Amino acid sequence: MDQIVRRESKIVMCGDVQIGGGAPVLVQSMTNTFTKDVKSTVNQILELEEAGCEIIRVAVADMEDAESIKEIKKQIHIPLVADIHFDYKLALKSIENGIDKLRINPGNIGSIERVQKIVEQAKPRNIPIRIGVNAGSIHKKILEKYNGQPTSIGMVESALEHVRILEDLDYDNIVLSMKGTDIKMTIDAYRIMAKKVNYPLHLGITHAGTLFEGSIRSAIGVGSLLVDGIGDTMRISLTDDPKEEVKVAREILKSLELRNFGIKYIICPTCGRTKIQLIELSKKIQEGLKDVHKPITVAIMGCAVNGPGEARQSDIGIAGGSGEALLFKKGEIIKKIKEEDIVKVLLKEIDKM
Secondary structure, X not given: OOOOXXXXXXXXXXXXXXXXXXXXXXXXXXXXXXXXXXXXXXXXHHHHHHHOOOEEEEEOOOHHHHHHHHHHHHHOOOOEEEXXXXXXXXXXXXXXXXXXXXXXXXXXXXOHHHHHHHHHHHOOOOOOEEEEEEHHHOOHHHHHHOOOOOOHHHHHHHHHHHHHHHHHXXXXXXXXXXXXXXXXXXXXXXXXXXXXXXXXXXXOOOOOOOHHHHHHHXXXXXXXXXXXXXXXXXXXXXXXXXXXXXXXXHHHHHHXXXXXXXXXXXXXXXXXXXXXXXXXHHHHXXXXXXXXXXXXXXXXXXXXXXXXXHHHOOOEEEEEOOOEEEEEEOOEEEEEEEHHHHHHHHHHHHHHO
């Protein structure tokens, strides 16, 4: 595919992980445990690490949550973000306990003196702040400006108000997000913001839904922005196990060749020309390769019409016939395989690569 040209953004460090400045687009998720339940929270984060999560956010709803950060940090291996609303004291306690990044909107926490206290503690520790504006949290005066309705430009203006508060305090260690449930509004907001600032942008479609519809909605919204070269971190917000968020995010990045997360598949949808049990074969092949992380493309095609052509775009693949299949490598036919041997032979050939 044609190479995607990434938008240039400033470098922001989240713990020891680089955001922006040409770094790979990072996969983020959020725990759904009570943060004060340290054991459950740590266990979920470790599971997410194994799934490929690279930054994790936890809700900090009270002081007990903030106090728990110290112990959580000791037991995990990826940067930890504190999600805070309104209470600057929770931000200060989170900083004290070793948080790697804050998600807090400075315009929502009261006086400028409170914001200044956060900045004074965050700045020497190089702790970034993500300003996160949702369509449902646009400032009232901006909503009134646009007839009481959330708009893409309204989200941008609201985010920039928060930015100015921090910049006036000589603080620019900032990441921005402007998420909405309306996909087009969200895309437009990010496109506008991308031209106005060089801060890294965190992507997502908020409250996207359960696994099926949420994955589709997120792939459209986040994927459109990534194709534009916009985005430095991303979270797929699903009403499901957070590991599914990571799985979907990684697949989007892999599909756009923005990250190399292992095997990429080209699989025929089947039709009346297919004379092998391609659906079952595909499931067995993918199951057999689920723990293989080689950067290769595997084609699983149903017939000789599209099969050889698509298989030539892959590193290895099969094209089905009547009770058999042709094995391809780099566009060259290697041999014929009996249908009952396809899975075994293909997995063996991939293992040798």
